[in-house]
Amino acid sequence: MSDPDKSQLTEAEIRTRYITPALTTAGWPTDSFREEFYYFSAGRIQVVGKKGVRKKPKKVDYLLEWKPNLPIAVVEAKDNNHEPGDGMGQALEYAEQLDVPSVFTSNGDSFVWHDRTGLRSPVEEEIQLDQFPSRAVLWDLYKQWKGISDEEVPVISTDFYDDGSGRRPRYYQRIAVNRTMEAIAAGQRRLLLIMATGTGKTYTAAQVIWRFMQAFKTINPTKGQARVLFLADRNILIDQTMMNDFSMFKGRMAKLSSSHRTITKVMSADESGEYTKAVDKSFEVYMSLYQAVTGTEEVDNVYKQFSPDFFDLVIVDECHRGSAGENSAWRRILEYFGSAVQLGMTATPRETKEVSNIEYFGEPLYTYSLKQGIDDGFLAPYKVIRVATNVDTFGWRPAEGQQDDKGQLIPDKQYTEADIGNELILPELDKAVAQRITDYLRDTDRFAKTIVFCDDVPHANRMRRALVNLNEDEVRNDSRYVMRITGDDQAGKQEVDNFIDPESPYPVIATTSKLLATGVDAQTCKLIVMNSRVESLTDFKQMIGRGTRVREDYGKWFFVILDFKNVTRHFADPTFDGEPVKVYEMPLDGDMGDAVNNLDDVDERGDEDEEDGSDEWIERPGGRKPRRKRYVVSGIPVSIIDEQVQMVGADGKLLAAKLKDFVHAKLLEQYPTREAFTEAWTAAAKPSDFLDQLANSGIPVEDLADQIAPEMDPYDVALNVGYGKTALTRQQRAEHVKASGYLARYQGQMRMVVDGLIAKYVEGGARPLDDVRILLVEPFSSIGRPLETIGLFGSRASYFTAVRELQQTLYQEEL
CATH class of the missing domain: 3.40.50.300 (P-loop containing nucleotide triphosphate hydrolases)
Structure with a gap:
């Protein structure tokens, strides 16, 4: 029978008054369980426009340990308005993720015990508070579950x-x-x-x-x-x-x-000694x-x-x-x-x-896995920008008798994407790629650490030169703004430490072949450029792995993959993020030596023995081999004919359709009419809550706004894309509010604050207004400290009431 007042208690009070005493009575010392504050994930990072916002991290109410870092059970608590077994689904999910066998839920009346070991029957049963098992009992279950002997x-x-x-x-x-x-x-x-x-x-x-x-x-x-x-x-x-x-x-x-x-050192003509x-x-x-x-x-x-x-x-x-x-x-x-x-x-x-x-x-x-790391918030999510050029898409064929830059006759055939960069070098293609990289950095952050993966060392050198010429202003400030970091370049290799050092601004852009593809801990790398053909799923994973670190202190929440060779198709591989399937087979001749030893050509220092492009021959084990012949053809027009932005969806997979079409379909699926959408928007406690709800539902409206109309509010973009309504810019909405006489209700410094909030809305949308830290910057910092600014409105609640009223006015439908 429940205590008469138990239904009035909060979950925290249920834990303190009933669950914790039940644990200690069963012989669990207070240092053997961690209560409430055991957050075992960091909270998935949701990409919102050009920023990252963390979702709530996962936590268990109690983690019971045999000793530190050896957990053997979890307990999920609910208030007394729930049944004792409520929350079991979540508790089982957490137990599986945390690798523990014993799972309990409680509402303060009793426990429901689920045994994942398969050793007890029934698998799940209700027990009284004073029947909670001892540490010894759950430890014994753990050992049997793991097959651990006493020895x-x-x-x-x-x-x-x-x-x-x-x-x-x-x-x-x-x-x-x-x-x-x-x-x-x-x-x-x-x-x-x-x-x-x-x-x-x-x-x-x-x-x-x-x-x-x-x-x-x-x-x-x-x-x-x-x-x-x-x-x-x-x-x-x-x-x-x-x-x-x-x-x-x-x-x-x-x-x-x-x-x-x-x-061995030669001592004389007939004498030598080993040291x-x-x-x-x-x-x-x-x-x-x-x-x-x-x-x-x-x-x-x-x-x-x-x-x-x-x-x-x-x-x-x-x-x-x-x-x-x-x-x-x-x-x-x-x-x-x-x-x-x-x-x-x-x-x-x-x-x-x-x-x-x-x-x-x-x-x-x-x-x-990468997917689990992103879901937990320990790894950075990513955007993919796929870029198609005319020559890679349609190929190129020389005119009859056409010669390359050296006067060599170019064999007449259709040169495909696989040939370009291999047999055929088009300098204008390198320039077009370099221009797109430069444009992206200029639009976002010119000092975002960037790795440009190229086909080989000569390609990395061509890309370095093209990027240097397009970034002359920064290169004049410091020649290390763009560097080639390859196995044969000592100057470049000496800058690896600076490239991966978050405190070092240079180098910013590194062109490479394979040297930076594995093991280099480039924590602040924000842009990965795939400008090489990558057939190996292993190599692809290693390359994108350079961007997966999260460094919030340096503004690194996510990274972007700029893909010129459609190598991000590997994301669609069903084995991309799963456990490997063993497919080991001996070649027909039974000899694996060459197949294995040629996988990784490395010198004694552990760096690639990459081709340097200096002559027509290259030293390889077994003798000198001819370098493949290449035709360099300048002046071929190259243009970007299509570009597609893709996001990681709520299910962890890349959105396959173009973002605008995808958002249109998803909006209509969830909100069939414009009225349904605006009602849901109005009903939300604040705009950022609704935008988060959209993102969590797999509808990246903010990202679409950032892509197609950064001057517009995501609300207007959604109405336009989903329902055909003419969109207003944030500046237009702000002008409507001011013209309506809304500011007349405020005087003096309060009016200065509200006017400043409107200016911040024009600059960054409604989301920043929901964060009190906005008061730390100008123009608010000139008025006073945040507490003083809030005090102008009487209280924190009154300040946020004023913010909500402003937001409601900004989004009035008659606008």
Whole structure:
């Protein structure tokens, strides 16, 4: 029987008076559960015009833990006007996402217990408040659910590293580390984690190492201190990792390099001696490039200075690259240290007919995808602008007898998009692409960090020159405004650190081939330009991954993909954001060597050995090979014939139709008549609420307004696109309000405030008016501090009442 006054209590009061006491009575210490404030997502970022707005983050009312970062149950609370089992659907969704087996809901009268382990019957039952299970009971269920034996508990219950700042791993990082430790405890030797770019793979790796070292005496009580090898394929990956996520191992960590190789020095005509810079084997964690410790000659194989059983854990970063190949030099390292636990980590597992990560590392222990990262708000959403040029769309054919710029006869054929840039170079195409990039930056932010992916090094050089010529003003201020950053360009490679440094304004635009496609943590990159043909889904994922970081402190909420080659068609691939399907097949001749080893041509420093375009020949393993012949033809007219803006819809997929047509259809589907739309608009508490509602329903009206009529209010754009009503600009609406005599109701400084609000509406629409922080800027800051400005209206409520009345007047239908 419910207490007579219980129905009057808030949810918070139900938790405090009934649920928390039930937990403590069942033996749960207060430090074993986290109440209300455990937000496990950041809140999806909704792209609104040129800005980003966060939706509410996900949270659980109670997260019950066996120990910190080892949760075993969730509890969802409701007020007493709900049934005890209300909210179970949401609680189960959260439990699945958080990887916990026991789920409870309560309204303060009783609990409903849902068991996801399948070990109890019934699966779901109602229990009294004083029957809540103890920690021991739920821990035992957890162990059975995970298949954890008592002997494995010391391994899986080791502590995460705590730097004293209060930082806890994000929920998916915690799951990745916990599942790795569970697999190690169970005796698995080859492990795979798939985590989208920008979700903290190296931080996760550091926590795995930390916990592995703690558990090692249990894993191997006779050996002593654990030894770990961390392998990557880019110098910058090693250096960034040592300074940042692996800083916990300072003093216990060393970097292996090619200087440790055995070298031969000629002493005299008949005498020579070998000198080796021996590896110091006293460290616990070794960081290395594959290329630095392997080579075609035996003396180059630095890793063999270690005994095969020296390392106990080998972690392979970005394992989608050469480590997947059965006959690759990198793979030989893994086979040499075959007794060690080996963990592969990647955002884009390579699964092709020739190469398979899963074949070597096994099925992934955990996958955290790009889609999930965007949904949680940890990764930036994206806009896609597809641009079509006449020559890429329709191709080009030379006139009879036409010669190229060098006087060579151009073979007569229809040159398609696949030929242009390969056999045929059209300088005007590079200029047209550079012009569109420049126009976009001028319209948005000229200092937005930009990566332009090109076909090869010569293409990257041509694009750099075209962009330099179109941005002469900024280049004169600093020549690094546009830079080519490729494997053969030392000056460019030296600027990589500055390009990825949020504090460094230069370089702004980087043209590249492959060097920036993987591992480079360009946190503030806002524009990804796809100006190369990308057939590999793996490569495509890596390229767009450069833009997925969120940096709110630098105004980075989302990024834009400017696609000139229709490579964003990969978004439609059903396997784009799912777990990989193993399709490993041996070629008919059974030889995988060439297929694998040519996937990634890298020099000893871990940079691409890209073509430099300097002559007609290029050195490759096996001898000199002729460079393909190209025809350069200047003066061919190039124009942009179509452009399509696409958004990520509410379902996480790109909107397939043109934005205007899509919004028109969706508006009519949800609001069949103009009256229905205006009634819904008027009924909303404030315009920003309704705009959010439209966006959450998959109707990006604000983005459409930004695209086709930035001077108009999204309200007018919706009425025009959806129902054919003539649209007014914000300036026209503001003038109507002033002409109506509306301002006469205010005097003195209050009138100055309202007049300022009208000016801000003309500048940015109704949404900024809903945010009190607008009072921090001019003209309001000249009147006083925000509290003083609000005080002119009597109270905060009165101020917002005045804002609402102004907005209602702005949107009066008779306008």
